[in-house]
Amino acid sequence: MGDLFIVVGGNSLAYRLSYELTEHYGVRTTAIVPAEETSYTIRIAERLGPDRTIADTYVSKEALRQAGIDEAAAIAFVDGDDRANIHAAMLAASMRPDIRVVIRMFNQRLGVHIRQLVDNCTVLSASATAAPAFVNAALQRPHSVSAGGRALRVAIGSAIDMDRTPRLIADGIDRDSQEDIEVLPEAAAGSRTAEWMLLQERSPRHAALQFLDASDTGTPRGSHQVSPTSRLMWRASDTLRFFTSAKLRTILIASVVTLLVSLIGIWVLARPFAWALYETLLDVAGSAVPDVYGQPSAVGGDVQRVFQVAITLCGIVLMPVVTAVFVESTATRRSVRTRQPSTGLRGHVVVVGLGNAGTRVTALFRELGVPVVGIERDADARGIAAARVLDVPVVAGDRPIDDALRRAQIGRARAVVAVTGDDVVNLEAALEARAINPEVRVVVRLFDDDFARHIYTKFDNTASRSVSYLAAPAFAAAMMGREVLGTLSVYRKVLLIAEVAVEEGSELAGRELRGVDQPALTRVLAIRRTGSDDYDWSGADRGRVLVPGDRLILAATRTGFGKLPKKRAAD
Structure with missing residues (x-):
C-alpha cells in the first residue's frame, strides 16, 4: 500500500476531510463525488484537481478502480446515508480485503455490528463527535475530553484555575480576529517557569489546558424552581x-x-x-x-x-x-404524537433543526437533565421520532421561524442552538431568536468561516461551531490508523487530544520527551511508562528517553497531528 487515500462523498465533511488529508497530512487523495454538482463537489474538485475527482451516480467498481483502490492505503465513506455507506464499504472491502475502511454512520449500535462484516474497519459518527462542543457552548461551560483518567478542558483569562495544573495552549486570543490566535505557542514548549509566569497574569489573551479528575465535569442541571x-x-x-x-x-x-x-x-x-x-x-x-x-x-x-x-x-x-x-x-x-412545549417552560434550550446533529445535541441535553425543545420543519425528519422516544417537546411543521421560536417559548429560554444543514437558515434562526429575546445565548452551526467571523464581531453571547470542522480530524486520523480522543475548541481554532503508543521501529523510540514538543504543532501532556498503569501528568522529566511500550497523551494542532512521526518501514 502507498500513500493514496480515497474519500467518498460530496458533502461538507467530504470537503473538510479532503482538505485535512492534503493540507495537514500531505498525502495523495482522490475523491468519488455524486454526479450532481453541488458547492461542495466544486470545492473538492478545486482542492484535488479534476483528474483526482471522480463523479459517479453511485459508488461502482469502475469508480473505485478509477479512484485507485488497488493501491490505496485507506478509504472513507462519509455520505449522509448509512445504508449507502454500508453497501459501498462492503463493495470496497470485497475488492481490497486489506484496505483500511472508515465509515460514517449515525446509527452507532449498527456500527458495532458492521465491524464484524467489514475487516479493518472503523465506524465514526460526525454528529456524535461534534455534539458535545455545541452543548457546552450553549451551557457556557468548558468542553472536556477524557484522557488517561483525567478530564481536560480549556479555560481563558480569569477562568484559569492555577490549582488545576494548567498548561498554556493558546495566546493572542481575540474573538474579533480569530485568525491571529496562536495555538500551542512558543512558551508552551519552552521554560516551564516562563509559561507559569504567563499563566499567573491570567490575561484574557491566554488560554490554558486544565487537568481535572475524570468525574469533575461541572455538569449543570437544568431544573428551574417554580411554585x-x-x-x-x-x-x-x-x-x-x-x-x-x-x-x-x-x-x-x-x-x-x-x-x-x-x-x-x-x-x-x-x-x-x-x-x-x-x-x-x-x-x-x-x-x-x-x-x-x-x-x-x-x-x-x-x-x-x-x-x-x-x-x-x-x-x-x-x-x-x-x-x-x-x-x-x-x-x-x-x-403517539410529539409532545408540544409547555407554557411553563423556563431556562430551557431551543434546538433548531432535528437532523443528525440536532438529534445528537437534543439527546445530550436530555442526558444532562437540561430542559430542551426542538424545532423542525420536516415532519418526517429523523429527530422527530427520536424526540418522541426522549419525550422532548417539538414544534413541527413548515411555519415562519419567528412563530416557531415563540411557540418554543424562546422568550424564557437560556439558549438557542441552530444546527440545520443550511448556514442561512441557522443565521436567520439566531437573529430572530435574538430579536425576541436579546439575552438568549446563541450557538450557530456555520460551515462558512466568513459568516462565523462576522457573527463573533457583531454579537456578544454568541458562539459558532462547524460539525465537519470538528469531525474531520477524527476521520483523517482513523484513515491513518490513529485515534483522536477528542477535540477542544478555542473559538474556531481546534486542538486535538490523542493517545499515541511508542512502537518498535517508530521514530519516537529513542527520542527525548522534550524533543516531541514542537511549538504550534504538538505538546506532550502525560506519559505512561512501560510497565506502569498510571499516567504521569507532572511533566517534570522532560529529558527521559522514550522506549517501545511507552504511551503518550498529546495535544496537537491539525498540522501537528499530521506530522507526528510514523512507524519506520521495515528494512
Whole structure:
C-alpha cells in the first residue's frame, strides 16, 4: 500500500476531510463525488484537481478502480446515508480485503455490528463527535475530553484555575480576529517557569489546558424552581392544549367562562350554591323547566332568566365540543404524537433543526437533565421520532421561524442552538431568536468561516461551531490508523487530544520527551511508562528517553497531528 487515500462523498465533511488529508497530512487523495454538482463537489474538485475527482451516480467498481483502490492505503465513506455507506464499504472491502475502511454512520449500535462484516474497519459518527462542543457552548461551560483518567478542558483569562495544573495552549486570543490566535505557542514548549509566569497574569489573551479528575465535569442541571400553584396551572394548560386544537380551545374556554359567570349569578341572586349548581347542570343538558309566561316566577326574576338562557345556549355549544375533543383525541391517536412545549417552560434550550446533529445535541441535553425543545420543519425528519422516544417537546411543521421560536417559548429560554444543514437558515434562526429575546445565548452551526467571523464581531453571547470542522480530524486520523480522543475548541481554532503508543521501529523510540514538543504543532501532556498503569501528568522529566511500550497523551494542532512521526518501514 502507498500513500493514496480515497474519500467518498460530496458533502461538507467530504470537503473538510479532503482538505485535512492534503493540507495537514500531505498525502495523495482522490475523491468519488455524486454526479450532481453541488458547492461542495466544486470545492473538492478545486482542492484535488479534476483528474483526482471522480463523479459517479453511485459508488461502482469502475469508480473505485478509477479512484485507485488497488493501491490505496485507506478509504472513507462519509455520505449522509448509512445504508449507502454500508453497501459501498462492503463493495470496497470485497475488492481490497486489506484496505483500511472508515465509515460514517449515525446509527452507532449498527456500527458495532458492521465491524464484524467489514475487516479493518472503523465506524465514526460526525454528529456524535461534534455534539458535545455545541452543548457546552450553549451551557457556557468548558468542553472536556477524557484522557488517561483525567478530564481536560480549556479555560481563558480569569477562568484559569492555577490549582488545576494548567498548561498554556493558546495566546493572542481575540474573538474579533480569530485568525491571529496562536495555538500551542512558543512558551508552551519552552521554560516551564516562563509559561507559569504567563499563566499567573491570567490575561484574557491566554488560554490554558486544565487537568481535572475524570468525574469533575461541572455538569449543570437544568431544573428551574417554580411554585406548586404555577406548576398546577401550567399542567392544566398543557393538558388542555394536548387534547384540543386552537379553535376548539377558544370555543371551550369561552363557554366555560360564560357558564361560571352564570352559575355565580344564579347563586348570588336566588339560590343556595348546591341548588344553583343543580339548575346550571340541568340547563347545560337542556333539561331545566322554564318559567311559564304570565305566572309568577319560580326563579330569581328576569336577571336569573338571562343567566339560564346563557347557560342553555352555552350547553348547546359545549356538549358537541366535548364530544369533538373526545373523538379527536381517540380517533387520531394523539397519544403517539410529539409532545408540544409547555407554557411553563423556563431556562430551557431551543434546538433548531432535528437532523443528525440536532438529534445528537437534543439527546445530550436530555442526558444532562437540561430542559430542551426542538424545532423542525420536516415532519418526517429523523429527530422527530427520536424526540418522541426522549419525550422532548417539538414544534413541527413548515411555519415562519419567528412563530416557531415563540411557540418554543424562546422568550424564557437560556439558549438557542441552530444546527440545520443550511448556514442561512441557522443565521436567520439566531437573529430572530435574538430579536425576541436579546439575552438568549446563541450557538450557530456555520460551515462558512466568513459568516462565523462576522457573527463573533457583531454579537456578544454568541458562539459558532462547524460539525465537519470538528469531525474531520477524527476521520483523517482513523484513515491513518490513529485515534483522536477528542477535540477542544478555542473559538474556531481546534486542538486535538490523542493517545499515541511508542512502537518498535517508530521514530519516537529513542527520542527525548522534550524533543516531541514542537511549538504550534504538538505538546506532550502525560506519559505512561512501560510497565506502569498510571499516567504521569507532572511533566517534570522532560529529558527521559522514550522506549517501545511507552504511551503518550498529546495535544496537537491539525498540522501537528499530521506530522507526528510514523512507524519506520521495515528494512
